[in-house]
Amino acid sequence: MAQKVTLKQIANEVGLSPSSVSLVLNDRPCRISEENRRRIKEVAAREHYVPNQIARSLVMRESKTLGLIVPNIESRFFSSLAKNLEQRCRAEGYALFITNSDGLPENDLDLLGLLVTRGVDGIFLVVADELADDSVLVNELSHLPVPYVMIDRVVDNLSCDKVLFDHEQGGYMATKYLLEKGHERIACLVNAAKSMTGRKRLAGYERALTEAGVAFDPSLVVETDYYISDAYEASANVLDTDATAVFASSDNIALGLLKRLYKGGHRVPSDYSVVSYDNSAADALFEPALTSIEQDVTMLSEHAINMMLRRIEKPTARPIERVLEPRLVVQGSVSPR
Structure with a gap:
């Protein structure tokens, strides 16, 4: 392993x-x-000098690092x-x-502390559970001591920078x-x-039925967690209904x-x-x-980083909340009835 060249060595040479x-x-x-x-x-170039980022952070009072907390890194959406x-x-x-918080609110708190002690300049937060008692998290x-931006899942009564899609x-x-x-x-x-997030999507489901004059049937609403294994088990209840679509x-x-x-x-569609x-x-x-509702993660990420950079530059600036519009991407998983 080559020995790391120091500033002092470069200084002596020049x-x-x-x-x-x-x-x-x-x-x-x-x-x-x-x-x-x-x-x-x-x-510096000849000797392959690499700056000591820790030392630089102490001088500049910035680490050039940011943190991200997500509920489930195995989720395709969150990994993307x-x-x-x-x-x-x-x-x-x-x-x-x-x-990764594993969807546990107490882990959100632990990870916030961990990232702050690591010296990050700011934190992106997707909360584990928007329905949990948020008083401890809000406090x-x-x-x-660092800026933060809430993404996708947000705490409604908290005034801060937020970016999410209209679920x-x-x-x-x-x-x-x-x-x-x-x-x-x-179903x-x-x-x-x-x-x-799930409640808002369910509210949209109900609104569409009402608008079309179709009676809401609670037996067609099947609860599941966001994990594939949980959805697999819950889907047995869909087969017990007379649903033609899900x-x-x-x-x-x-x-x-x-x-x-x-x-x-069974086959789709x-x-x-x-x-x-x-x-x-x-x-x-x-x-x-799959025909799907798209949440453009490229757009979501762009808004999030822009909010973070603005907040780092202007810590006292007025908070911004952006609600983005999803779009329907039509593929081959739906057939006419």
Whole structure:
């Protein structure tokens, strides 16, 4: 292993002080001639000098790192969000620490503390559970010594930077599309018991039925968590109904549903039409491809990083909340009734 070259070694070779070398290599204002600047950078490049980021952080009072907390990194939506956000952070000169709360509110608190002690300059937070008692989380966030941006799942009564998609509108669009294809017995696989996001998507489902003059039937609403295994088990209850179509309120839920349907010898869309949510399962080994409500993670990440950079630059700026519009992506998983 090659020995790491230090600022002092570069300074000795060029005949200047370590502080002068540091100012040049960190592109800080200084009264050093262009010739000496060139010599310093030439020696640094030849010796493969790597800055000590920890030492630089102490001087600059910034670590050029950010943190992300997500409820379930195995979720296709959250893993895609993490990937897009990491790319955008890197393009802005930041490294991103990605952490996973396993959907537990107490882990949100632990991870906030962990990221702060690691010296991050800001935190992106997707809360584990919007329905949990949020008083402890709100108190923790109000005393957080670094900026934060809430993404996708947010605490409604907290004034802070937030960016999310309109979940109620997404549920409405999914159900309306199935209704337009002639389906009236539409099951809804949803996590409404533990998730405000799920409740909003269910509200959109109900609104579309009401608007179409179709009576809401609670027996067609099947509860499930967001994990594929939970959705697989819950989907047995869908088969006990007379539904001809299913609104699956996340891609993980849709994949659990499809696994159950195919195991039972049922086919999509000939036996059941399906509309999913997130449009992140394009690479799943199921045919046909799923019609889905898309939440554009590229757009979501762009808004989130822009909010974070603004908050770092202007800590006292007025909070911004952005509600983005989802869109329906039509594939082959729905047939006319």
